[in-house]
Structure formats: C-alpha cells, structure tokens
Amino acid sequence: MDKRFSNLFGLTEEEAIALLETPQEQVGEEDSRYIAAAHLVNFPTERAIDALIKTVKSTDTTLDNRIVRRKAIESLGRLRAVRALPAIRACLGENDVYTVENAVWAIGEIGTEDADILEEIACLLEKPGQLHRAIVHVLAKLNYNPALNRIRQFVDADDEPTASAAISAVCRFTGDFSTIGGVVAFLQHPNVNARRLSIQDLIDAGYYAAIPDIARCPVSVVFRLRGIRFLAEAGILQADLTFHDVQPALDLAIRDRPDELTLVHEYDFPPSVEFAIGELYQTDFGRCYLAGKTLLEAHADVAGEALLATYTNGASNDYGAHYHVIKLLGWLRYTPGYELALASLHNPMPQFRKSRAAAAIALGEFGDRRAIPELKRCLDTNIWDLKYAVLMSLDRLGETQACIAAIDDEDWLVREKARAITRSQPRLD
Structure with a gap:
C-alpha cells in the first residue's frame, strides 16, 4: 500500500477510530468522521477494520452518515478486508447509487469467486438510475463471463466512461479486439474523465499496442506512466514487446513536452x-x-x-x-x-x-x-x-x-x- 500520504491528517489510529465512532451530532466543527474513515486505510489492523465495518452497518440515513459510510466502504476495499465482504455485500441492495457503486468497487478490490455475489452485481446492470461503469469494470476484473451479454448493451452508452469499460470488457471476454479502437479513441475525448478512465480500460484489456497513444494523451503524467508500465509488463511477459519497443513512448511521457502530446482543446483566439x-x-x-x-x-x-x-x-x-x-x-x-x-x-x-x-x-x-x-x-x-x-x-x-x-x-x-x-x-x- 502506498504510504506517501499516511500522515496528512495527523491522526493516530486510536484518534481516528474514536472520531469515527462519535455520533455525528457530537462531532466538533474542526473534526470530520469522513476524514477518520479515510485515514483508517493506513492502519491494516483488526481494530481499524472492525470500526469501519461498524460504520458500514450503521442505520443512520442522514446525508452526513451516508457520505461517511461510502468512505468506510472504500477504505475496506483498499484494505482488501475479506471479512468485510458480508457487510459490503449488504449495501448492494440500497437505494443510494453512490453507496452501491462504492460497494461494487470495494468487492472488486477485495476479490471474490462467489457466483451469487457476482450475479447480484451483474443484476445491477438492469437497475434504473444506477451508475454502471464500476459494475462493468468489476465484472470484467473478476472474470464473470455470464454477464457478457448484459455488458454488451453498454458499448454504445451515452456515458463515455461506461461505454469505454463495456468495450474493454467485451474484448477481454471474447478475445476479439476488433472494437478496441473505440477505447483508444477516448484517449482524445474532450472530457478529462473519459481520457483518464480509458487508460484503465486499456490496461484491463491488456492492449499494449496502445502504449504510444497513451504516451501522447493529454492527462496527468501519473495516469500515463501507470498505463505504459502495466501494458509494457504485459507485452514483455507475452514476449511481444521489448524495452526497445517501449522506450520511445516512455521517454516521451517522462519528457512531457506539450508540443509532443496530442492536444484535445484549442483556443478561439490567441490568449494573453x-x-x-x-x-x-x-x-x-x-x-x-x-x-x-x-x-x-x-x-x-x-x-x-x-x-x-x-x-x-x-x-x-x-x-x-x-x-x-x-x-x-x-x-x-x-x-x-x-x-x-x-x-x-x-x-x-x-x-x-x-x-x-x-x-x-x-x-x-x-x-x-x-x-x-x-x-x-x-x-x-x-x-x-x-x-x-x-x-x-x-x-x-x-x-x-x-x-x-x-x-x-x-x-x-x-x-x-x-x-x-x-x-x-x-x-x-
């Protein structure tokens, strides 16, 4: 786990747990249960996991508590807390679409081969108003092939990140990459989230032919380097790539000159x-x-x-x-x-x-x-x-x-x- 930001909140494990378990109406103006739930990801202990699970099981329906529960679910996912699966799974049936989305994501991080849980997630693809990208992503990540036909319906979704995930998942499940160009095209979408998430979808599909396109994509270099690295390792593992093949794109990304990228915006007139x-x-x-x-x-x-x-x-x-x-x-x-x-x-x-x-x-x-x-x-x-x-x-x-x-x-x-x-x-x- 990346520990670079572990001290930003200045809380000990005991302080974070105590704050998280404080009733919302008793929390001081300078404190935040949300921050406590986020900070506990830095403490992979039984006590921290117990406190997060307790928060997820809370029945308080106020907006503040719903937000804290979502963060607690996320932290449990980042901790890959297997014993939290029952509590997280119970959230799949809730009406709050963001809580459901976080629960699906967390299950994907923890991992499971339980067909009942995976089918329950797949059924959410038919739920009106639900956010579908995370669902598609997790079903593909956990290799739940029975969801393939239900995922296909989203390859032309109006929401670009959902369409990108669906195309990637279909290519991955079928082994037919004839449509993967649709994901590569999203690297040049005007919407920054579509560009960022398409890199993840290319990683998921293992499509290392996109490395040069990722290098030129105008998003933060952090996203590009992650994509290049993952895909380079996949290509070299398959003996389809060598470092010599990857080096030009990697050099370009780390050099990061704006005139070497494929820009997606333009000015109507020269700016000051x-x-x-x-x-x-x-x-x-x-x-x-x-x-x-x-x-x-x-x-x-x-x-x-x-x-x-x-x-x-x-x-x-x-x-x-x-x-x-x-x-x-x-x-x-x-x-x-x-x-x-x-x-x-x-x-x-x-x-x-x-x-x-x-x-x-x-x-x-x-x-x-x-x-x-x-x-x-x-x-x-x-x-x-x-x-x-x-x-x-x-x-x-x-x-x-x-x-x-x-x-x-x-x-x-x-x-x-x-x-x-x-x-x-x-x-x-």
Whole structure:
C-alpha cells in the first residue's frame, strides 16, 4: 500500500477510530468522521477494520452518515478486508447509487469467486438510475463471463466512461479486439474523465499496442506512466514487446513536452500571457498542456518572468500548477528558474512527487553541469520515474558514465534505461 500520504491528517489510529465512532451530532466543527474513515486505510489492523465495518452497518440515513459510510466502504476495499465482504455485500441492495457503486468497487478490490455475489452485481446492470461503469469494470476484473451479454448493451452508452469499460470488457471476454479502437479513441475525448478512465480500460484489456497513444494523451503524467508500465509488463511477459519497443513512448511521457502530446482543446483566439498562466491551474491537464504550448510558442520572451511570479503567488502550493511551472522553466531555459528547479528536485512533500521528475528534466534542459551531483543523488531514491528522468537528463548533460550506477537498479525500467544509455560505455565493477 502506498504510504506517501499516511500522515496528512495527523491522526493516530486510536484518534481516528474514536472520531469515527462519535455520533455525528457530537462531532466538533474542526473534526470530520469522513476524514477518520479515510485515514483508517493506513492502519491494516483488526481494530481499524472492525470500526469501519461498524460504520458500514450503521442505520443512520442522514446525508452526513451516508457520505461517511461510502468512505468506510472504500477504505475496506483498499484494505482488501475479506471479512468485510458480508457487510459490503449488504449495501448492494440500497437505494443510494453512490453507496452501491462504492460497494461494487470495494468487492472488486477485495476479490471474490462467489457466483451469487457476482450475479447480484451483474443484476445491477438492469437497475434504473444506477451508475454502471464500476459494475462493468468489476465484472470484467473478476472474470464473470455470464454477464457478457448484459455488458454488451453498454458499448454504445451515452456515458463515455461506461461505454469505454463495456468495450474493454467485451474484448477481454471474447478475445476479439476488433472494437478496441473505440477505447483508444477516448484517449482524445474532450472530457478529462473519459481520457483518464480509458487508460484503465486499456490496461484491463491488456492492449499494449496502445502504449504510444497513451504516451501522447493529454492527462496527468501519473495516469500515463501507470498505463505504459502495466501494458509494457504485459507485452514483455507475452514476449511481444521489448524495452526497445517501449522506450520511445516512455521517454516521451517522462519528457512531457506539450508540443509532443496530442492536444484535445484549442483556443478561439490567441490568449494573453495572463490567461495562459491561469490555465496552468486547471484540473483538466489537457487545458494546462495547451496553455504550456502557447507560452512556449507565443510568449517565450516574457513567459519565464510570468512563471516565476505565478509560482510565488500560488503555484508553490498547487501541485498541478507547480509541476507545469517547473517543466516550462526548463523548456524555456529561463536561467533565473534554475535554483527553483534544483530545490524542487529534492522536495520531500508527497503531493509534489511528480514535480521532482519535472525538475530533473528541467535541469537537463538548463544545461548547467553543476546540477549533475544533485541529479546523481536522486538515483538512490525508490521513485522509479524520478530515477528514469534523472538518467535522461544525465544523458542530455553528457554524463553517461554516471548512469552506470543504475544498471543494477531494483526497477526494471530504470535498469533498462541505464543499459540503453551506457551500452557503449565500459562497465565499472
């Protein structure tokens, strides 16, 4: 389980349990039972699981408690708490569509081969008003083939994420991938959720031919790298791919230049610097990348100063904008941003993790060899994409000898990248 965010709420296990079990009307203004339910995912203990199950079984029908129950169900799913299955299954018959959706998702995370439970989930496909994507996804994930014909009805659903999941599931169940292009097409959908979720559906289908398309999809690099990695491993396991096949797409994704992506938005008229800077704060990274491309191509003479100003005014605390600011300073080779990139390379805050790889790429673009020792220090981390970005920048700075240290790295993608860079260099044993 990823522990990067485990201390963000500042609660001990005992405090979280006590808060979760406090009646809603007695909860103080500064406290939140929802946060307690979320935080208990960091404690895979019997006590935490008992408290979450008790919350799921609560009969309080107020909106506040329904929201807390949904989060408790989610936490039990993340904990893969098998003994919580009966309590979670009981939620499948509820009227609250979001509670049902969370219950289905949690069962998918925990896993089951119980045909009765799987059929109960499949029957939800016929329930009017229910959210169907999670149902389709879980039925495919748990290989419940008897649901195939019921899933087929959603391949043309108006809701794009549901249609994407249905196409993926049908391809997976039948072995016929003639329609998988419909999922690949969603990588270029204007709706950011459709783009993000189509990557998951391509992972589920094991369709590694989509790796280059995923690399160019304008969503956060976190989603793209996850998809590329999963599918690369699937393709290599089948002996259909080698690292040489995957490397161009992986390099493109980690480099993450906006002009190398296939953008899905466009402007009606050329925007001002101020407008483009503001777009870097959008939650739809497709808009962020369009703004970045505009800053590089139309405002390169003034963008650097504007980026440093927005960093001071807001991006330093906004992890999405922070990422784009750091990358763009590197692409612009705006030397006043060098120290900021260097500081970002070692930022310990978990929410700024992807900015560390962005900083590594930016330092390679600045071309200042003083960064080499700082880059080499990052080869000792356990963050694979940071190490990969470091190798790319060391190579760009002409420091290929330093990459030899990563030839025996614990991560296979980092090892292969180091070998690709140093193939013509002597091995230092």
